[in-house]
Amino acid sequence: RADTLFGVSYLAIAPDHWLVNADHLPAEHANHVLKRAQEMLSGSSGGGDRSQRTKDGVFTGLYVAHPLDSARRVPVYVADYVLSDYGTGAVMGVPAHDVRDHEFCQINSVPVHISVVEPETSEFAEESKSELPVFTGQGVLRRIPENGIYGGMRSADARTTIVAAAAAIGSGKSVVNYRLRDWLLSRQRFWGAPVPIIHCASCGAVPVPESDLPVELPKNIELSGRGGSPLARATEWLNCKCPSCSGPATRDTDTLDTFVDSSWYFLRYTDAHNTQRPFDAMAASSMMPVDIYIGGVEHAILHLLYSRFISKFLWKTRAYGTAAVEHDSTVRSEVKEAIARRETRGARNGEPFTRLLTQGMVHGLTYKDPSSGRFLRSDEVQTEKGNVPRVIRTGETPTMSFEKMSKSKYNGVDPGATVDAYGADATRLHVLYLAPPQDVLEWDTQSIVGMQRWILRLGRLVDTACASSARESIVCALNTRNKWSKEARETYRHTHVAIQHATESLEASFSLNTAISALIKLSNYLATVKDCEHPTFGFGLVCLVKMVAPMAPSIGEELWEILIQSKCLHNLGLVDTPNSRVFAQSWPVLDASALKDVSATVVVQINGKVRFKLEDMVPDQ
Known part of the structure; x- marks a missing residue:
């Protein structure tokens, strides 16, 4: 971050950086620095504890000039956490604004300079103390001499200005560092695509000719799980001729990681x-x-x-x-x-x-013993509806939380048992309704009954439609739309509001929970409709069943079949195809003109005082 450039306390280089050489190091530091650098490379520094090794460092005796203040000298350290193959193998240390750098400074007694503070923060001391918090956010450069003309600038503005200033004097420029590194894709196992390389004593590594690709795995091979790659023991497959010199050669026994294929x-x-x-x-x-x-x-x-x-x-x-x-x-x-x-x-x-x-992940309800912290099995906890759970052995209230399901936490749920108890469609709807797909889902088996009840309500709505004597098709009814009752117009509007929300949820946002919510609202409204003979009721129900089907396919197909058998769909002119399957039908098409409110409240005032209110129908365009 260029905005923290004036907070630099040291420069850290990798243990195998080109500067870590007797020719470049001051004589009085060379032996000690080279010894410590070798310890870092061999992994012996820090006692093998990586958490300590990453903060290990040694002063080289070298200094570098600050890119925007040549009079300021910055000490150079060899640090175990710097990698020579990433970037330039050298990084600036800004302990006031980076947690790792701050820990490095504490261990190696390097002073800390605060350059950036939160906008509302008052002035700190010139040199920070170890107990001061590390500020890693975006802030404002302090108005101190070290920050020069950049004092008072916000981080975003300072970054642009500082980089431009460095580029103007040739001491820096803006670059993009990629995190892409070498990918080790070879595996010493049977399962995978064989690496298409042949090893020859004379020619070295030779690619398998394109005409011989792909290299197939041998059959009837013994898999023991021991002794390296099993392909090395398949001698008939292993031994071959070199494509270049026709001399004796062997195939590469490594296979490609399955990530390559996927x-x-x-x-x-x-x-x-x-x-x-x-x-x-x-x-x-x-x-x-x-x-x-x-x-x-x-x-x-x-x-x-x-x-x-x-x-x-x-x-x-x-x-x-x-x-x-x-x-x-x-x-x-x-x-x-x-x-x-x-x-x-x-x-x-x-x-x-x-x-x-x-x-997101599905998390299950987890019980812990409040004294020992041990995870408790469900049979160790008394859970009665309406009562606080109790640990059976002690009578204490367990610590409860939702965590990632695992056997060790005893919080897993058997999908098969849930389906057997509540039905596949109710279980599926419950999963989709609990949370958006990208969020963590906190599993609650008890609330599945709500989806069971909703499915039963859908069945009752279908029974109501089948019992009606409606004969007019929705297409014909639309021709006389201006004569519809308020309820009919409201039914038509509610239907298209649900179509709009469900379609957007499935096609754009993938928030399947809001799609189900829209369908529940539509079903709740249809349950209040008094004139079930009007085509708008049947139309709304048909659209509802079509939209429910992708998320509850069994009940969707069953309800559709009931409507087909009752001739209700034929009477309303709502069958797209003779095929009776609901999934052969088209998705409901949105009528945007139906989304506006069908009535408006008119407030009547006389001499500035409200006398009464009227609710009037909004005419069609």
């Missing part, structure tokens, strides 16, 4: 049966990028990084994408245009995923 399998899905190539350029180009990537947050760093890296490499080498098909005369121009339009969703740079959704 980092591009979505491309294979576009052309899964191709026996000649990983995928056809046209097939992949017409379908990529992926609409949505759904995975646990633990994959949001490594797997997502690898997938993007491989996808961008394949896109840049024209394995797929607009550039891969633009000169192909067999591809029609309108298809090329469609591919180009679709590719804009990936920003035309090979991004494989349009959207990322990381789902």
